[in-house]
Amino acid sequence: MSAFFRNPRAARRSPWAVGLGGKGLGGLATALALLPLSAGCRQDMHDQPKLQPYEASAFFEDGRAVRPRVPGTVRRGAVIGDDHLTTGRVDGELATTFPFEVTAGVLARGQEQFGVYCSPCHDHAGTGQGMIVQRGLKQPSSFHVERLREAAPGYFFDVITNGFGAMYDYSDRIAPEDRWAIVAYVRALQLSQNATLEDVPAAQRVALTGEAGQ
Numbered sequence: 001m002s003a004f005f006r007n008p009r010a011a012r013r014s015p016w017a018v019g020l021g022g023k024g025l026g027g028l029a030t031a032l033a034l035l036p037l038s039a040g041c042r043q044d045m046h047d048q049p050k051l052q053p054y055e056a057s058a059f060f061e062d063g064r065a066v067r068p069r070v071p072g073t074v075r076r077g078a079v080i081g082d083d084h085l086t087t088g089r090v091d092g093e094l095a096t097t098f099p100f101e102v103t104a105g106v107l108a109r110g111q112e113q114f115g116v117y118c119s120p121c122h123d124h125a126g127t128g129q130g131m132i133v134q135r136g137l138k139q140p141s142s143f144h145v146e147r148l149r150e151a152a153p154g155y156f157f158d159v160i161t162n163g164f165g166a167m168y169d170y171s172d173r174i175a176p177e178d179r180w181a182i183v184a185y186v187r188a189l190q191l192s193q194n195a196t197l198e199d200v201p202a203a204q205r206v207a208l209t210g211e212a213g214q
Helices: 008-014 016-018 024-039 083-087 104-122 153-162 176-194 200-208
Strands: none
Touching: 104 176, 104 200, 153 176
16 A cells, blocks of 8 residues: 555645645545536626617616617718719719729729739630630620620629629729729720721821721
């Protein structure tokens, strides 16, 4: 038999006994007996004391737990600013004009953003034969059909913003200014695929035809 059981003093001097306040096995039994009671005092974060919406509350004078909105509160997702720029609409109707001047810089930005976000489905010419379509995704309409050639610029902005059919919205990925730049580039694509010789400036016609005056 070990010295622990032969000598009671050794038991009282053991690290185990000291850890239990010198009470040995009796202290351990007491601690185990009090353990279930200590669990009753636990307060989890998911069960914290709080008032739920529409509950009554004696703390506020109106007796309601839910508080009225502060005047001027803007709902989440609300659009603030120029409607033409941020919604693609003017007086509730799809805009037929751009909210800023379309320059060479705007077209260059539109081409860049179109290549990133649009070309995987619409391809770089806008015919709807992008690489993802070739892998089995639903084919979008070509930008060069009459319906889309006659569509207002605000229509394209609205589709980019809110999505259409299998296309999800890009409102959280593309800034409004860049959406308009993409629309401008789509217009340039439509013109490039349906232009006539008369649409080419005279200075460039020579390079295309090889003859002056044509």
